[in-house]
Amino acid sequence: MLNRLTAALNFQTQALNLRSERQRMLASNIANADTPGYQARDMNFAQALREATGNSAKGGSVAGAMAATQVGHLSPAAGARSESQKLYATAAQTNLDSNTVDMDRERANFADNAVKYEATLRFINSTVRTTLEAMKSPNAS
Amino acid sequence: MSMFQIFNVAGSAVSAQSQRLNVVASNLANADTVAGPDGQAYKARQVVFQTALMGAGNDIGNAGVRVSTISEDQTAGRKVHDPKHPQADAEGYVTYSNVNTVEEMVNMISASRSYQNNIEVMSTAKNLLLKTLQLGQS
Numbered sequence: 001m002l003n004r005l006t007a008a009l010n011f012q013t014q015a016l017n018l019r020s021e022r023q024r025m026l027a028s029n030i031a032n033a034d035t036p037g038y039q040a041r042d043m044n045f046a047q048a049l050r051e052a053t054g055n056s057a058k059g060g061s062v063a064g065a066m067a068a069t070q071v072g073h074l075s076p077a078a079g080a081r082s083e084s085q086k087l088y089a090t091a092a093q094t095n096l097d098s099n100t101v102d103m104d105r106e107r108a109n110f111a112d113n114a115v116k117y118e119a120t121l122r123f124i125n126s127t128v129r130t131t132l133e134a135m136k137s138p139n140a141s
Numbered sequence: 142m143s144m145f146q147i148f149n150v151a152g153s154a155v156s157a158q159s160q161r162l163n164v165v166a167s168n169l170a171n172a173d174t175v176a177g178p179d180g181q182a183y184k185a186r187q188v189v190f191q192t193a194l195m196g197a198g199n200d201i202g203n204a205g206v207r208v209s210t211i212s213e214d215q216t217a218g219r220k221v222h223d224p225k226h227p228q229a230d231a232e233g234y235v236t237y238s239n240v241n242t243v244e245e246m247v248n249m250i251s252a253s254r255s256y257q258n259n260i261e262v263m264s265t266a267k268n269l270l271l272k273t274l275q276l277g278q279s
Contacts, residue, residue, distance in 0.1 A: 016273075017143075020143050020144040020269075021143050021202060023143075023144060023147065023266065023269070024143045024144065024146055024147050024150070024202055024203060025202040027147040027150050027151055027262045027266065028150050028202060028203060028204040028205070030151070030154070030258055030259060030262050031150045031151055031153065031154030031204065031205055031206050031259060031262075032154070032190075032192055032204055032206055033255055033258070034158075034161075034190055034206075034251070034252075034255055035190040035191065035192050035206055036189075036190065037192075038192050038204070041202060086202065103258070107258070110262065110265065111265075114265050114268075114269060117269050118269065118272060121272055121273060121276060124276060124277070125276060125277060128276075128277045
């Protein structure tokens with residue numbers, strides 16, 4: 001019964017997890033803006049979210065976590081996950097030190113991701129509020 | 142919680158950039174020196190950045206920065222003919238440091254912009270984490 005109440009939150013939780021992971025990835029890009037040879041990384045958010053929510057049906061809770069579905073499968077090490085949703089960003093302008101961080105793009109993505117992270121937080125907040133409202137007794141007010 | 146690692150990543154970048162600013166400052170300060178600590182003309186220094194993976198395992202989404210080496214510019218210093226100078230050589234030339242002031246100024250502006258960018262990354266991450274802490278309370 002209780003997990004039906006919280007099941008509605010699962011999707012947003014996965015989205016929040018991925019948003020924070022992408023935020024970290026973009027922070028790494030901004031930190032390495034002056035490092036020679038650094039290749040900027042980004043994730044395909046839609047694909048990552050699809051993978052994450054598909055996994056959660058089978059009981060995996062971490063985005064991109066490896067599942068052991070057969071007896072012979074090796075059990076993955078803690079924190080191991082698939083790299084399929086992590087991509088290399090291509091440089092808009094070539095650089096002599098082969099660094100592919102485009103600061104304008106990274107800053108824009110960072111701001112965009114921060115806003116969407118907050119949006120996800122609000123979705124979760126409003127779901128919690130709606131659930132609490134539904135649990136109140138009709139005679140209470 | 143992966144957001145907390147943003148502070149490590151951006152913090153390492155801030156410290157690397159401040160080291161770069163430090164090197165620029167000593168280069169600019171020594172732009173007109175004749176003799177360095179070893180008696181030779183001062184050589185301009187440059188920091189070399191390197192990606193430092195900070196998470197458990199080889200998580201590439203968690204890449205900080207560290208200064209791997211500080212290299213010295215080996216080009217010949219500026220020579221000025223001044224036979225009365227106490228540091229003048231046999232032909233009357235004085236060797237000044239090989240610091241290029243314009244290059245150092247550009248380097249300084251670039252370092253301070255990167256520093257600001259990383260500070261902003263940290264404050265955004267802090268705001269998001271504070272809002273996450275208030276989840277379900279409003």
